[in-house]
Amino acid sequence: MASLKGKDILHGNQFSKKDIDAILKVASEFEKELKKKDGLPLLKGKIIATLFYEPSTRTRLSFEAAMQRLGGGVISMGSVESSSVAKGETLADTIRTVSQYADVIVLRHPRTGSAREAADATPIPVINAGDGAGQHPTQALLDVYTIHKELGSLKNLTISLVGDLKNGRTVHALVELLSLFQSKLYFVSPGLLRMPEEITANLKGKGMKIVETEDMMEAANASHLIYMTRIQKERFADLSEYEKVKGSFIIDQTFLNKLKKKITILHPLPRVDEIHPDVDTYSGAAYFRQMRNGVFVRMALLAMIFGKR
Amino acid sequence: MASLKGKDILHGNQFSKKDIDAILKVASEFEKELKKKDGLPLLKGKIIATLFYEPSTRTRLSFEAAMQRLGGGVISMGSVESSSVAKGETLADTIRTVSQYADVIVLRHPRTGSAREAADATPIPVINAGDGAGQHPTQALLDVYTIHKELGSLKNLTISLVGDLKNGRTVHALVELLSLFQSKLYFVSPGLLRMPEEITANLKGKGMKIVETEDMMEAANASHLIYMTRIQKERFADLSEYEKVKGSFIIDQTFLNKLKKKITILHPLPRVDEIHPDVDTYSGAAYFRQMRNGVFVRMALLAMIFGKR
Amino acid sequence: MASLKGKDILHGNQFSKKDIDAILKVASEFEKELKKKDGLPLLKGKIIATLFYEPSTRTRLSFEAAMQRLGGGVISMGSVESSSVAKGETLADTIRTVSQYADVIVLRHPRTGSAREAADATPIPVINAGDGAGQHPTQALLDVYTIHKELGSLKNLTISLVGDLKNGRTVHALVELLSLFQSKLYFVSPGLLRMPEEITANLKGKGMKIVETEDMMEAANASHLIYMTRIQKERFADLSEYEKVKGSFIIDQTFLNKLKKKITILHPLPRVDEIHPDVDTYSGAAYFRQMRNGVFVRMALLAMIFGKR
Numbered sequence: 001m002a003s004l005k006g007k008d009i010l011h012g013n014q015f016s017k018k019d020i021d022a023i024l025k026v027a028s029e030f031e032k033e034l035k036k037k038d039g040l041p042l043l044k045g046k047i048i049a050t051l052f053y054e055p056s057t058r059t060r061l062s063f064e065a066a067m068q069r070l071g072g073g074v075i076s077m078g079s080v081e082s083s084s085v086a087k088g089e090t091l092a093d094t095i096r097t098v099s100q101y102a103d104v105i106v107l108r109h110p111r112t113g114s115a116r117e118a119a120d121a122t123p124i125p126v127i128n129a130g131d132g133a134g135q136h137p138t139q140a141l142l143d144v145y146t147i148h149k150e151l152g153s154l155k156n157l158t159i160s161l162v163g164d165l166k167n168g169r170t171v172h173a174l175v176e177l178l179s180l181f182q183s184k185l186y187f188v189s190p191g192l193l194r195m196p197e198e199i200t201a202n203l204k205g206k207g208m209k210i211v212e213t214e215d216m217m218e219a220a221n222a223s224h225l226i227y228m229t230r231i232q233k234e235r236f237a238d239l240s241e242y243e244k245v246k247g248s249f250i251i252d253q254t255f256l257n258k259l260k261k262k263i264t265i266l267h268p269l270p271r272v273d274e275i276h277p278d279v280d281t282y283s284g285a286a287y288f289r290q291m292r293n294g295v296f297v298r299m300a301l302l303a304m305i306f307g308k309r
Numbered sequence: 310m311a312s313l314k315g316k317d318i319l320h321g322n323q324f325s326k327k328d329i330d331a332i333l334k335v336a337s338e339f340e341k342e343l344k345k346k347d348g349l350p351l352l353k354g355k356i357i358a359t360l361f362y363e364p365s366t367r368t369r370l371s372f373e374a375a376m377q378r379l380g381g382g383v384i385s386m387g388s389v390e391s392s393s394v395a396k397g398e399t400l401a402d403t404i405r406t407v408s409q410y411a412d413v414i415v416l417r418h419p420r421t422g423s424a425r426e427a428a429d430a431t432p433i434p435v436i437n438a439g440d441g442a443g444q445h446p447t448q449a450l451l452d453v454y455t456i457h458k459e460l461g462s463l464k465n466l467t468i469s470l471v472g473d474l475k476n477g478r479t480v481h482a483l484v485e486l487l488s489l490f491q492s493k494l495y496f497v498s499p500g501l502l503r504m505p506e507e508i509t510a511n512l513k514g515k516g517m518k519i520v521e522t523e524d525m526m527e528a529a530n531a532s533h534l535i536y537m538t539r540i541q542k543e544r545f546a547d548l549s550e551y552e553k554v555k556g557s558f559i560i561d562q563t564f565l566n567k568l569k570k571k572i573t574i575l576h577p578l579p580r581v582d583e584i585h586p587d588v589d590t591y592s593g594a595a596y597f598r599q600m601r602n603g604v605f606v607r608m609a610l611l612a613m614i615f616g617k618r
Numbered sequence: 619m620a621s622l623k624g625k626d627i628l629h630g631n632q633f634s635k636k637d638i639d640a641i642l643k644v645a646s647e648f649e650k651e652l653k654k655k656d657g658l659p660l661l662k663g664k665i666i667a668t669l670f671y672e673p674s675t676r677t678r679l680s681f682e683a684a685m686q687r688l689g690g691g692v693i694s695m696g697s698v699e700s701s702s703v704a705k706g707e708t709l710a711d712t713i714r715t716v717s718q719y720a721d722v723i724v725l726r727h728p729r730t731g732s733a734r735e736a737a738d739a740t741p742i743p744v745i746n747a748g749d750g751a752g753q754h755p756t757q758a759l760l761d762v763y764t765i766h767k768e769l770g771s772l773k774n775l776t777i778s779l780v781g782d783l784k785n786g787r788t789v790h791a792l793v794e795l796l797s798l799f800q801s802k803l804y805f806v807s808p809g810l811l812r813m814p815e816e817i818t819a820n821l822k823g824k825g826m827k828i829v830e831t832e833d834m835m836e837a838a839n840a841s842h843l844i845y846m847t848r849i850q851k852e853r854f855a856d857l858s859e860y861e862k863v864k865g866s867f868i869i870d871q872t873f874l875n876k877l878k879k880k881i882t883i884l885h886p887l888p889r890v891d892e893i894h895p896d897v898d899t900y901s902g903a904a905y906f907r908q909m910r911n912g913v914f915v916r917m918a919l920l921a922m923i924f925g926k927r
Contacts, residue, residue, distance in 0.1 A: 037354065038352075038353055039353055039354020041353075041354070044657055044659075045656035045689070047683055047686055047687065049679065057386050061358065061386065061410050061411075062410055064384045065356055065384050065410040068356055068382035069382075073683075073686035075682045078387065078696065088888070088890045089888035089890075090895075092895075096909075097887055097906065098679065099906075100907075100910035100912070101680055101909070102683060270397070270398035270406075271402065272397045272398075277399075291410070294409070347661075347663035347664060348662055348664070367715060370716065370719050374665055378665065380663070387696065578711065578715060579707035579711060597714050597715065597717075598718075600714075601719075
């Protein structure tokens with residue numbers, strides 16, 4: 001694989017199959033070592049800056065925990081401050097300034113393409129922690145790590161992706177990575193929120209088998225794993241459209257009872273009501289384990305970017 | 310004592326006399342060691358998450374200083390973020406998620422019972438840093454530590470508690486702990502803000518001597534220590550009621566001059582005008598020392614929860 | 619020099635020439651060592667508190683990075699929290715409380731004189747990170763460090779200061795320090811925003827040569843270095859006055875082409891449009907290097923205050 005040392009992490013499509021194998025291997029190694037040790041001080045004296053121009057406490061805390069588990073330091077600009085820090089400043093200037101303080105920048109920004117823009121402005125590595133409707137590659141990597149860990153392999157899987165497939169950058173980045181492996185995908189969404197055609201076409205061009213449906217039960221019964229996503233209110237211009245679709249795709253005990261076999265359930269969280277809390281004790285419910293995996297994967301990426309793995 | 314290793318800290322009444330003795334001993338040991346050393350790196354590689362759903366910078370900073378003095382790391386969700394992180398998420402889900410990142414959660418939440426709810430949602434220890442009108446046990450422990458340190462003992466004391474005894478969770482938790490020792494208590498408050506009857510009855514049932522009065526001078530002259538509290542504007546539905554009582558219980562130079570003997574003065578801070586700044590140089594004014602003790606007590610609790618003492 | 623151990627950093631005029639030489643030497647030493655090592659763990663177990671009563675993420679992150687590069691910890695109160703933490707509390711009380719948690723306080727406050735007030739309230743060192751229209755001494759020190767590094771000396775320099783010289787505390791603190799060396803200064807500003815007369819008179823009294831002008835080109839052609847500042851909208855009561863002057867003093871490629879010789883350009887950042895992005899690739903454009911120098915200078919100050927240099 002190409003070394004990740006000094007590299008930006010901007011887009012799911014920057015990774016080869018070998019890259020993903022290497023990242024998963026390091027993450028798995030860290031997961032094992034953390035069971036035995038209190039932290040892995042590989043990045044002592046190093047500092048990351050977390051710049052969040054929109055709130056995503058979950059992602060920010062995961063990165064900050066990962067860096068501290070590796071013995072490194074964190075400086076952090078919150079979403080509230082971001083408006084005031086700017087005082088009319090361009091993103092490029094902010095990035096260049098923060099580059100003088102930190103060794104790596106983790107950026108969350110509402111504008112698609114902002115992570116690329118940030119990376120172009122600075123010689124230090126930038127990690128895209130979500131850029132608008134664009135990408136969120138570390139989420140995709142932790143999803144792939146979780147799939148591999150839960151199912152033992154990434155090959156010959158059938159996976160259902162459910163919910164808002166139109167606006168969900170999480171699923172867009174995930175299918176990009178899954179396309180490197182021979183998996184079959186069910187896209188389960190209301191018509192209004194179907195996977196964008198260029199993505200579907202691109203996946204088919206890579207030889208992926210794609211089934212588009214509104215029948216979640218059919219898809220689940222054919223799948224090893226179901227990836228649920230929230231139908232995000234804030235993406236809708238027209239709230240009445242949101243009300244129409246929000247209750248359509250829900251996993252609850254009734255749904256599980258009708259399922260023909262055990263299935264693994266992932267969700268990037270937070271959930272609203274698309275997975276009922278009753279489901280949490282189901283052995284296939286892996287969404288909180290998935291959160292924990294995010295720390296191991298981000299530790300792996302950070303260690304590799306700093307050339308420590 | 311029952312070990313605190315892996316335990317939640319939720320309520321003042323969870324501690325036995327032996328528990329308190331043990332916590333005070335560890336806190337005192339840490340206080341002495343910190344005078345000789347730069348930090349006590351017992352918790353390297355460990356992480357606490359501070360989740361504050363309402364502002365209490367004082368308590369948050371005290372915990373974060375305690376954890377860092379022990380060599381550990383901190384991830385933090387501020388009160389401003391807490392509204393946005395949720396996106397409709399339940400407290401249980403947020404707690405379960407943050408549990409994947411941190412080893413201990415420190416929670417401040419406006420809803421009584423929320424700390425218990427959080428503890429039920431996760432296998433990792435939860436420390437209640439204030440839950441609405443409920444409890445704030447680490448404050449009570451630092452108060453007891455301060456009383457012990459200032460007066461040399463916790464036995465056979467007479468203590469006056471002054472101010473808003475109705476809504477003050479600080480005093481509620483404190484009297485819970487004091488009831489383990491043979492102390493006599495004066496409850497000094499306006500009629501509107503008297504200690505809730507069930508608490509008073511409960512204390513009497515444990516053999517405590519309780520005197521309820523509106524005469525602060527009488528109480529002070531009979532006491533070794535006076536514990537002042539702020540009459541909290543935000544607890545009043547009717548602001549005219551607040552205006553009526555706020556100036557009623559004030560310690561100033563005039564009050565000290567009339568006192569028959571030296572008294573020790575505590576206050577959980579922040580104060581508004583219930584203790585005049587003139588009093589700060591009085592040798593019995595122990596409220597800033599009390600703040601410092603908070604760090605030692607929280608260090609002791611954290612070290613004990615992690616099984617390092 | 620007088621040792622900085624345990625000292626407050628409040629005002630540019632507290633430093634002698636020897637002090638500045640000593641600070642610059644330590645900063646330079648740290649800069650070199652950081653190229654070879656991952657951090658300089660001189661302040662392990664020590665904690666600074668950053669208290670920012672108005673937003674200045676840039677300055678805060680620079681201090682927090684400096685402390686962490688030295689192995690120390692940080693507790694932080696953001697500008698948003700500052701309003702709520704107070705609950706009517708005086709600055710002195712907040713400072714005295716935070717003094718119980720941290721070893722050094724870094725304070726940013728909108729009120730002139732607040733840093734002095736804070737220092738009087740506590741025995742621990744206070745660093746003024748900007749107090750209203752008052753001082754910002756660490757900015758002045760990093761500016762002087764940058765001038766020395768870029769030009770190789772602090773003596774016999776001609777320096778132009780451009781922009782809002784009336785309200786700019788940055789330039790006020792800088793000229794204070796420059797007055798210790800034999801430099802000639804051009805004050806370039808619109809009439810409305812001229813350097814306050816008492817400062818100019820004071821500098822002249824110290825033997826400085828001062829030229830006041832509105833002609834930036836004339837000043838630049840006579841100078842080794844030009845220090846640009848933003849014309850700060852928020853300082854203007856009358857916005858129409860702001861609109862009149864804001865575009866008056868701008869460096870762009872056209873300006874550089876007309877210059878007779880290379881010049882070094884500094885700016886405290888953020889900029890709005892007073893330096894065009896085209897200028898960033900000019901070899902004399904030193905304003906991002908200047909940001910980085912801030913970390914080395916703050917590391918030096920912290921280490922010296924803690925008696926570690």
